[in-house]
Amino acid sequence: MIAALLATVLLIGTLGFVIIDHYPWFDAFYMSVITITTVGYSEIRPLSQSGRIFNSFLLLFGVSIMFFAVGAITQSVIEIQFNDVFQKRRTKKMIDQLRDHYILCGFGRVGRGAAAELMRTSVPFIVVDNNADRVERAMRAGMLAVLADVSQDENLIDIGIRRARGLIAALPTDAENVFLILSAKSLNGTLKIAARVAEEGSEAKMKHAGADAIFMPYSMTGYRLAQSILRPHVFEFLDITTTTSSMGLNIGIEQVEVSSHSSQTGKSLKDLQLRSEVGVIVLAIRRSGGKMMFNPPAHTNLEGGDSLIVMGASEDVQRLQNIVDGN
Numbered sequence: 001m002i003a004a005l006l007a008t009v010l011l012i013g014t015l016g017f018v019i020i021d022h023y024p025w026f027d028a029f030y031m032s033v034i035t036i037t038t039v040g041y042s043e044i045r046p047l048s049q050s051g052r053i054f055n056s057f058l059l060l061f062g063v064s065i066m067f068f069a070v071g072a073i074t075q076s077v078i079e080i081q082f083n084d085v086f087q088k089r090r091t092k093k094m095i096d097q098l099r100d101h102y103i104l105c106g107f108g109r110v111g112r113g114a115a116a117e118l119m120r121t122s123v124p125f126i127v128v129d130n131n132a133d134r135v136e137r138a139m140r141a142g143m144l145a146v147l148a149d150v151s152q153d154e155n156l157i158d159i160g161i162r163r164a165r166g167l168i169a170a171l172p173t174d175a176e177n178v179f180l181i182l183s184a185k186s187l188n189g190t191l192k193i194a195a196r197v198a199e200e201g202s203e204a205k206m207k208h209a210g211a212d213a214i215f216m217p218y219s220m221t222g223y224r225l226a227q228s229i230l231r232p233h234v235f236e237f238l239d240i241t242t243t244t245s246s247m248g249l250n251i252g253i254e255q256v257e258v259s260s261h262s263s264q265t266g267k268s269l270k271d272l273q274l275r276s277e278v279g280v281i282v283l284a285i286r287r288s289g290g291k292m293m294f295n296p297p298a299h300t301n302l303e304g305g306d307s308l309i310v311m312g313a314s315e316d317v318q319r320l321q322n323i324v325d326g327n
Contacts (some may be wrong), residue, residue, distance in 0.1 A: 027055035036062025161283040174202035185210035260304030270298035280312030
């Protein structure tokens with residue numbers, strides 16, 4: 001708008017000097033420029049009375065528009081500076097309020113897939129990347145994201161790693177992920193870490209560094225491709241229960257934690273009537289000692305520290321969690 005106003009004033013001024021006092025085109029343009037910029041040069045050619053009247057109005061309008069242009073540009077620069085400061089303060093305040101959150105390091109293709117699942121489950125998480133474009137992309141998607149180098153311990157501390165529940169290492173290289181795992185574990189020994197690995201030889205290093213779960217995107221993709229051909233119905237079932245958002249369904253496989261203080265401990269699956277009353281199916285139970293019970297019988301009793309692997313609608317799974325919690 002500012003450019004259009006200035007161009008319009010210059011055009012009117014040039015035409016006016018050409019028509020009224022028969023200035024050459026360049027002289028008319030130059031006279032218009034020095035008039036609205038108030039540089040104080042004298043008239044480059046004599047002006048008639050009509051020309052001076054025209055020039056007086058050109059001065060009033062031209063200078064007003066110039067002041068407006070300078071003010072608008074100054075305001076924009078100040079707003080950009082202050083918005084940057086306020087945005088950093090808001091982000092810092094939001095990070096300081098995070099508790100039991102998840103940290104996603106790396107917002108590449110693997111990181112974006114992890115972020116989509118974290119958003120779907122509505123858990124608190126923060127995206128960290130050292131690429132400004134990726135951070136901006138995450139923020140546009142409605143995520144809390146910061147631009148930082150996670151190889152520096154102070155940056156991990158700033159994003160609340162000591163208060164975090166879990167970390168996803170999805171950096172570009174295995175070496176970066178191993179270093180990140182070592183740093184994260186040294187700052188928070190109870191942190192659950194899932195890592196992306198590109199080379200098979202790096203799995204043992206990541207396990208030794210402290211990763212709880214390791215995933216190879218390319219081998220997993222190859223496995224799923226083969227499964228889709230060999231066992232298409234099994235693959236379709238697993239795809240439906242693990243990617244419900246893409247299928248437009250509300251069914252998924254979730255885990256429900258049973259605390260040691262739960263009023264439901266000691267009760268059997270039959271007593272809870274999970275399938276008929278709650279609407280979920282218990283696929284497995286992981287005991288606190290690490291033993292996994294698949295397709296547990298109805299007489300199986302719940303124990304404190306159990307993790308129920310269940311399948312059902314998200315609202316039914318939440319209802320089961322409320323029952324287990326005693327709500």
